[in-house]
Amino acid sequence: MRRWIAPGAVIWLLIGAAYFLIPLVATSVYSLKSNQTGTCCTLENYGTIIHDPAFWKSIRISFVLALETIVIGLVLLVPTVYWVNLKLPRLRPVIGFLALIPFVVPPIVLVVGLLDVFRGTPDWFYAKPYGFLVAAYVILAFPYIYFALDAGFRAIDVHTLTEASQSLGASWRTTLGRVILPNIQGAALAGALLTLAIVMGEYTIASLSTFDTFPVYIQYVNENQGYPASALVLLSFGITWAAMVAIALVGIGRGAQTRVGGA
């Protein structure tokens, strides 16, 4: 058989590389242009961003939202997936089907309904990103966390672990916390990192419910200042990159990476 790389393969890989690298290179070039004169090369765009308090505020909001979404998502789903795998395997197709529903109800449709249903609810929920937005983001993140966890649970022997733990006198809580969790922490971490990437980039729901998250800030700078937005875009790409590389490094999350993006 052939030992060298096929010429056809080289061509397609090069086309792919060009398509994906050129916009990144162009953004980098933009980020070095002066916002006043449009000429190269200066770091002033980066300075503008770093000295803008709105930047720090928006990125903190997005980061806290991501952490909150991760915690709520895991607290809701870990026991559920555990229980379904252990006691109710019949429910597995049901929850797998549920995990497909967020694809049929995309963010733009979800936000129409959410705004309608929760208009008029108390301010601590409706008017705060940490209430309303997180509630929506847990739904967006649910399929990714679920598929990551499900893969993790399938890779371990839930029954044997549970029986062994209980025959040694452990309570349900001890079993879940000290036996099951350490065994699925890789899967949980993969789900958490994916959620981080999703929340840090989510624009549709945040902008239409008028919260100042990181992507909303990027769009604001893009509309009002131009060039400095490129520094933010590179940062945003870096965050996504870091999350995905971390997933690859943990060596798990196979099958969990099929992010159905778009947003």
Add this chain to the structure above:
Amino acid sequence: MPFFAYALLFLFLPSGQVMVGAFRDVDGGFTLDNLRTLFEEPYRTQFRNSIEVSLVTALLGGLLGFLIAYSAIREGTPRFIRSALTTFSAVAANFAGIPLAFAFIATLGTIGVLTTFLADLGFNPYDHGFSLFTKTGVELAYLYFQIPLMILVISPAIDGLRREWREACASLGASSFQFWRHVGVPILMPSLLSAVILLFGNSFAAYATAYGLTGGQVGLVPIYIGYLLSGDVLDNPHLGQALAVGMFVVLALMMLLYIPLQRRASRWTR
């Protein structure tokens, strides 16, 4: 279980509200008028545009994604390319929305880096009918996440094409074309179809990229829903809900095709 209560409250209740609202008139009575308007202009064109953009990017993205994934997996390609491609695809498939739109403006906008470069060579694409801020531009940007998504979804299926099958064909005297015509493509077909359907839905639902690129100036359904939600368009609050139901119907049809194909495709993956 608390999880189901949560899904009920934040997924089913809002979706149900949208669906019920689409059948209400301004006074709260039952009506089919909202849905009937979906077949009138400009909504008809918006739906046609959305479906067209999704079809184009799903088919083109699917084809290119498959070719790139196959190039990386096939024998002879160094292994590190495959792992680099997988990681990169995971990043690019997630890199959508406002940042992606900006990256394309920096590349192919009126004063984008590539535009200026081409103009220096004597070919300014903007003099030849091209504009990034149109349907074509949106399609170009969408491919940036569609191709990587295809690579991620189709790679396991390509892995399932066993080397022995290829060798068996070759030793029986089949050409490369015959292998693909009679073995490769028929086996991959369910996977390819379900992947393309997934890509279609992915693009159909997308909002942020198109918004960031055109500032809401392109006639796509999600963009118009966003416009209705953010503006003070108060004449009929149920129109947005009707458009949302229209999207929901298209995506639900897509899922009905997707699930059985997915089941069939999993037959050959290990």
